[in-house]
Amino acid sequence: MSDVPPPNPRANDVWIDDRGELRYFNGNDWVPYPDVPDGDLQPGAVIKGEED
Amino acid sequence: MTLQRPDPAAPGTPMPFDALPSPLDAVDDLRSAARWMIAAAGAVGAVLLSGGPLVAVGRVTGLGHALIAGAALVVALAGVGLAIWQTSLVLVPPVTTPSTLRQDSTKELREIIDATPADFFGLAATSVEDLLRHRAIAANLSQAVMAEGDPRRRAVLERHLRRAQANIARTDPYVRWLLATAHVWQIQAALRRARWFSLVAVVLVAAGAVAFFWVTGQQGTVYVPVLTPQITAPPTHHT
Numbered sequence: 001m002s003d004v005p006p007p008n009p010r011a012n013d014v015w016i017d018d019r020g021e022l023r024y025f026n027g028n029d030w031v032p033y034p035d036v037p038d039g040d041l042q043p044g045a046v047i048k049g050e051e052d
Numbered sequence: 053m054t055l056q057r058p059d060p061a062a063p064g065t066p067m068p069f070d071a072l073p074s075p076l077d078a079v080d081d082l083r084s085a086a087r088w089m090i091a092a093a094g095a096v097g098a099v100l101l102s103g104g105p106l107v108a109v110g111r112v113t114g115l116g117h118a119l120i121a122g123a124a125l126v127v128a129l130a131g132v133g134l135a136i137w138q139t140s141l142v143l144v145p146p147v148t149t150p151s152t153l154r155q156d157s158t159k160e161l162r163e164i165i166d167a168t169p170a171d172f173f174g175l176a177a178t179s180v181e182d183l184l185r186h187r188a189i190a191a192n193l194s195q196a197v198m199a200e201g202d203p204r205r206r207a208v209l210e211r212h213l214r215r216a217q218a219n220i221a222r223t224d225p226y227v228r229w230l231l232a233t234a235h236v237w238q239i240q241a242a243l244r245r246a247r248w249f250s251l252v253a254v255v256l257v258a259a260g261a262v263a264f265f266w267v268t269g270q271q272g273t274v275y276v277p278v279l280t281p282q283i284t285a286p287p288t289h290h291t
Contacts, residue, residue: 012188014196014212016205022212024189033189033212036219037175 005030075232082239086142089250093139096257097132100125108268120267128260135253139246146242148235150184150227161237165230172230176223183223183230190216 003018009025014033017023022033105125112118152158165172166179177183193213200206 012185012192014189014192016208016212020208022193022215024185024192026185033215035215036177036186036222038222 075229075236078236079239082236082243083143086139086243086246089139089246090136093132093135093250093253097129097136100128100132100257100261105264105268108265111268117267121264124260124263124267126260128257128264131253131256131260134256135246135250138249139243142239142242142246146235146238148231148238150187150231152234152238153180153184153230157241158234158237161234173223173226176226180230183226186216186219186223190220 002016005015005017005023005025006013009015009030011025011027013025015023015025015030023030024033025031109121112121146152153162162180169178169180169182173183190213193209193216197206197209197213200209
């Protein structure tokens with residue numbers, strides 16, 4: 001835990017800030033790591049030829 | 053009343069994706085198309101090597117014409133070989149991993165998904181990269197946990213590691229669907245590439261065949277034996 005992020009980060013590097021929150025480097029900036037919400041949405045794509 | 057959510061980790065648990073056909077169902081259709089293309093190319097090759105051209109070769113006289121005829125036949129057969137070789141690549145199963153989704157071969161698929169991520173991932177991710185990042189973050193957290201000596205900091209890291217693992221469990225069905233889609237995408241790209249090579253092959257076969265039949269048709273007059281009835285006895289006149 002520190003108030004200074006690690007130098008020269010790569011994508012998906014992690015950092016625990018001074019408040020104990022997890023942050024990750026998204027390629028541009030250190031952003032808070034979110035919790036993925038539950039959801040039952042289906043992918044909106046079907047890849048199939050003619051029905052047999 | 054409590055809503056019981058299915059455990060994604062439990063084997064045999066029906067997932068929301070089960071309502072849709074698997075993307076992998078398309079693989080058989082794509083490979084069936086490839087088999088037809090290979091059969092067609094093979095038929096052309098068989099015709100090129102069949103009796104007609106070989107009979108025509110027999111009429112070639114002179115080294116120059118023979119070389120031209122041979123080269124033309126090689127060009128035509130190279131076209132057939134090119135078509136079969138490229139189309140057979142469709143039948144070779146590609147290896148699809150999360151890193152495949154970062155390659156140029158799936159760039160178009162990424163762009164389609166990233167344009168409307170909610171259609172594909174719902175609330176689980178805002179992009180393909182966002183969907184795939186949880187394993188990398190969990191791995192980095194695991195390394196940090198192992199390297200941390202302070203118990204308090206270690207506990208904080210372990211708490212976040214559990215969050216990352218929960219995120220992996222929630223996003224895994226989407227990752228599996230995405231990998232299956234990328235797998236089909238690669239086979240579809242191979243089939244599309246094979247069609248272009250087949251077009252090139254048609255040009256090669258046509259050029260070779262035209263040159264071959266032109267040179268075999270330039271061998272001067274062909275003398276064909278003709279049977280002429282011969283009168284061997286004088287006609288008799290009956291008076």
